Amino acid sequence: MLDTANLSKIIEVSNLNLWFGSNHVLRNVSVPIYSKKITAVMGPSGCGKSTFIRCLNRMNDLIPSCRIEGSILVDGKDILSSDTDIYELRTKIGMVFQKPNPFPKSIFENVAYGPKLKGKIKHSQLVEKVEKSLKDAGLWNEVKDRLKVSAMELSGGQQQRLCIARALANDPEVLLLDEPTSALDPQSTNTIEELLVSLKNNVTIIIVTHNIGQAGRISDFTSFFYLGELVEYGPTENLFTVPKDKRTESYLTGKFG
Amino acid sequence: MNKNKIRTYQNILGVFFLRFLIFFTIFFLVLFLYIIFSKGYKVLSWDFISKFPKDGMTKGGVFPAIYGSFLLTVLSVIFAFPVGLFTAVFLTEYAKPLWLVNAINISINTLSGIPSIVFGLFGLAIFVNGLKFGVSLISGALTLAVLILPIIINSTVEAIKTVPKDFAEASFALGATKTQTIFKVVLPAALPGILTGTIISVGRAAGETAPILFTAATFYTRELPSSIFDEVMALPYHIYALVTEGTKPALQKPIAYGSALILLVLVLGVNLLSIFIRSNIRRKRKC
Numbered sequence: 001m002l003d004t005a006n007l008s009k010i011i012e013v014s015n016l017n018l019w020f021g022s023n024h025v026l027r028n029v030s031v032p033i034y035s036k037k038i039t040a041v042m043g044p045s046g047c048g049k050s051t052f053i054r055c056l057n058r059m060n061d062l063i064p065s066c067r068i069e070g071s072i073l074v075d076g077k078d079i080l081s082s083d084t085d086i087y088e089l090r091t092k093i094g095m096v097f098q099k100p101n102p103f104p105k106s107i108f109e110n111v112a113y114g115p116k117l118k119g120k121i122k123h124s125q126l127v128e129k130v131e132k133s134l135k136d137a138g139l140w141n142e143v144k145d146r147l148k149v150s151a152m153e154l155s156g157g158q159q160q161r162l163c164i165a166r167a168l169a170n171d172p173e174v175l176l177l178d179e180p181t182s183a184l185d186p187q188s189t190n191t192i193e194e195l196l197v198s199l200k201n202n203v204t205i206i207i208v209t210h211n212i213g214q215a216g217r218i219s220d221f222t223s224f225f226y227l228g229e230l231v232e233y234g235p236t237e238n239l240f241t242v243p244k245d246k247r248t249e250s251y252l253t254g255k256f257g
Numbered sequence: 258m259n260k261n262k263i264r265t266y267q268n269i270l271g272v273f274f275l276r277f278l279i280f281f282t283i284f285f286l287v288l289f290l291y292i293i294f295s296k297g298y299k300v301l302s303w304d305f306i307s308k309f310p311k312d313g314m315t316k317g318g319v320f321p322a323i324y325g326s327f328l329l330t331v332l333s334v335i336f337a338f339p340v341g342l343f344t345a346v347f348l349t350e351y352a353k354p355l356w357l358v359n360a361i362n363i364s365i366n367t368l369s370g371i372p373s374i375v376f377g378l379f380g381l382a383i384f385v386n387g388l389k390f391g392v393s394l395i396s397g398a399l400t401l402a403v404l405i406l407p408i409i410i411n412s413t414v415e416a417i418k419t420v421p422k423d424f425a426e427a428s429f430a431l432g433a434t435k436t437q438t439i440f441k442v443v444l445p446a447a448l449p450g451i452l453t454g455t456i457i458s459v460g461r462a463a464g465e466t467a468p469i470l471f472t473a474a475t476f477y478t479r480e481l482p483s484s485i486f487d488e489v490m491a492l493p494y495h496i497y498a499l500v501t502e503g504t505k506p507a508l509q510k511p512i513a514y515g516s517a518l519i520l521l522v523l524v525l526g527v528n529l530l531s532i533f534i535r536s537n538i539r540r541k542r543k544c
Contacts, residue, residue: 057430059426059429059430062426062429087432087433087434088432089432090429090430090431090432091431091432094430094431095430097423097426097427097430099423101421101423101424101426101427102427103424103427103428103442103446104424104445104446105445113428113431113433113441114431114432117431117432117433117437117441118432163427166427166431167430167431170431170432
């Protein structure tokens with residue numbers, strides 16, 4: 001069993017409440033995220049799990065009707081405070097979306113996008129960065145001879161790994177993944193799951209999934225959301241074998257979902 | 258007759274009717290092209306497109322009119338494109354405050370509904386007399402720019418709207434600001450549509466007569482314009498003048514048709530170019 005005492009927390013969410021207009025979407029969510037571990041965010045559709053991870057890189061700022069209370073400490077600093085540099089935050093906390101969304105640019109330009117935003121960078125450094133990111137995302141061998149080709153020519157699974165490489169090129173500390181495999185076939189899903197496990201030596205991973213099996217296979221910690229509440233949180237092993245809450249148990253046994 | 262047979266006959270009749278309507282359209286297009294070509298091709302020669310008119314417009318070429326039309330068109334797009342592009346970006350990406358958005362939308366719709374001769378008078382009042390540019394290349398180009406502005410704005414707005422929100426979201430998630438996202442992701446993705454709209458407006462600017470009637474065009478110049486404050490000859494106005502003015506209509510008419518043919522080929526050529534550019538970009542991106 002995981003001993004949490006020796007682990008360092010990279011993110012500490014406390015009493016997080018979120019409204020879209022008058023709709024109370026997240027209710028009093030408090031949860032730690034441990035560094036260099038995979039935390040699964042699990043729950044039925046509409047339970048607020050995507051909204052939750054979008055708080056962590058302030059993507060909900062794009063929605064005008066959104067109101068947030070509580071605190072989210074990242075490396076000890078509250079990112080919800082008004083003096084947070086959200087652009088820097090989003091390079092530190094990268095994100096991969098449900099539907100692969102590479103830019104209609106070349107494979108190289110997709111990965112180089114983040115590093116180029118930070119300002120002038122030597123071409124040789126950029127090439128190195130792109131190569132390293134693609135290698136980390138397990139895509140290098142498949143695309144090294146056609147970096148100039150449009151990313152739209154890749155398969156769905158490759159596109160998603162390209163999106164992971166694109167996020168990794170920013171050297172993030174945390175990677176948020178919002179149901180990254182739900183649009184993919186089982187083979188590609190498998191590849192990405194293996195990739196995520198290999199990545200956790202370098203980055204902290206938070207993955208939203210409504211696939212119970214996926215949470216069980218790859219995560220160290222699991223949080224179970226239901227109707228905007230964090231029902232249960234704990235090491236995946238514990239939560240899967242002896243769930244404390246009735247709702248967690250019935251979700252895991254497939255009584256609703 | 259049973260019901261099925263009636264339906265079959267109805268179908269056949271319906272399809273026949275649709276075909277008839279399509280042929281009707283094609284018929285007029287072919288007839289139109291035939292008339293312009295058959296009456297215009299005789300005067301075509303290298304001298305016709307490279308020489309000045311001679312003997313009171315009854316001989317020689319139309320080079321200064323081609324050159325003038327080219328300058329008017331290029332200048333008007335240079336003026337209208339940046340204004341149109343930024344207006345479209347504002348309308349799609351910022352769109353605040355509401356009264357300003359409404360004011361812009363009403364202006365665009367009103368502008369696109371104004372008859373072109375009124376643009377001519379507007380240009381005369383503002384650019385020729387008001388700003389004292391005189392009857393000149395710049396007055397005509399600015400008048401045409403106002404005329405094509407709604408086309409550029411509308412097509413750019415449509416092009417930007419077709420860019421999936423996913424692209425912008427991905428860009429924000431990588432730490433890009435809104436400005437970076439617009440210029441590095443949204444506008445490049447909208448480029449084929451923006452180019453198409455711009456090139457359509459080129460065709461429109463090249464073909465308009467009324468807006469340049471009082472603002473830029475002249476029946477005859479001995480020399481090519483040496484500055485943007487000179488009068489110019491232009492193809493549409495040249496055609497108009499050849500048909501309505503001058504002393505020897507019988508000799509002028511074939512030249513008018515020849516000029517019309519050149520104008521037609523140029524505008525169609527520009528449109529073909531736009532299709533070519535667009536399909537090229539799309540092929541490169543595979544989307």
